[in-house]
Amino acid sequence: MKKVFAGVCALLMLLSALSGCGTKQENQVVRLNEVTHSVFYAPQYVAMSQGFFAQEGLTVELTNGGGADKVMTAVVSGQSDIGLAGPEAAIYVHNQGKEDAPVIFAQLTKRDGSFLVGRTQETFSWENLRGKTVIGGRAGGVPEMTLEYVMRLNGVEPHVDAVVDTSVQFNMMAGAFTGGHGDYVALFEPTATEVELAGKGYVLCSIGTESGEIPYTAYFANRSYLEQNPDVVQGFTNAIARAQKWIATHSDREVAEAIADQFPDTSLEVLEKVTARHREIDAWNATPVMEQAALERLETVMEQAGELERKDWVDFGQLVDNSFARKAVS
Helix, strand or coil, rough: HHHHHHHHHHHHHHHHHHHHHHHHCEEEEEEEEECCCCCHHHHHHHHHHCCHHHHHHEEECCCCCCCCHHHHHHHHHHCCCEEEEHHHHHHHHCCCCCCEEEEEEEEEECCCCCCCCCCCCCCCCHHHCHHHHHHCCCCCCHHHHHHHHHHHHHCECCCEEEEEECCHHHHHHHHHHHHHCCEEEEECCCCCHHHHHHHCCCCEHHHHHHHCCCEEEEEEEHHHHHHHHHHHHHHHHHHHHHHHHHHHCCCHHHHHHHHHHHHHCCCHHHHHHHHHHHHCCCCCCCCCCHHHHHHHHHHHHHHCCCCHHHHHCCHHHHHHHHHHHHHHHC
């Protein structure tokens, strides 16, 4: 009887082991392409470092696209699953009539995260830009269009009262400025602070504070990807929502420590300072939900920049699917 009992136990243990092997699954890989690598996207890096993506069964493979146009090309061509860039990229593709157009499903930041850097430590006024050259970024990109929008708000007409140089690639702007080109440049962090610490420029103002809230950077994927991978997209959005909440309840130093591995060449002190600067301007969305009024402000910015006609404004429901974001915060 003992032998029979032992045999049954052994069989049960074997079946249990086989069952465990059968249910074990590796994390789903998500190929994420970001427009640039910046502390501005701290919630994303927090989601990675704190294991929020892993807890959703996801492994994120991060690529730096080096510009919204390049990120969109990677997503549309299937080289990347999800893109992080300005919503303007999705608007442009929608207006091309593409059948499997990208859909925005989560918002990360809610205002421009760039800072105007000048060559002198001046008492800054936008009037100081008259007759000067500002390195603004790629024409038609949100950073450049927002810069022009703010200049107009302050009575300085771009390309008339001041030169806005759009010939310099996004990831080369700091190098061009420190190399002697232009009088001012719009830079993201930690680059803006690093230029200042190197004695090659001075951070003068936040462009995002001047512009007001717009859906500056958001996550998007081809409609077919959302339809075929709803669990992956929901898990991804859940992780971002948790990270946004985590940042809101942790100190600047804790955020700096959480994202430090993403910026190995930047000290904790600088990361803490930059985090505080972004928190001060209220850069990050509290949730991944995108509001229609904010998108319409972005389209106004694009219209004033001559990149979008009023008749080409995209229907909010076609461009944005908030169902994943709302479920993530419910």
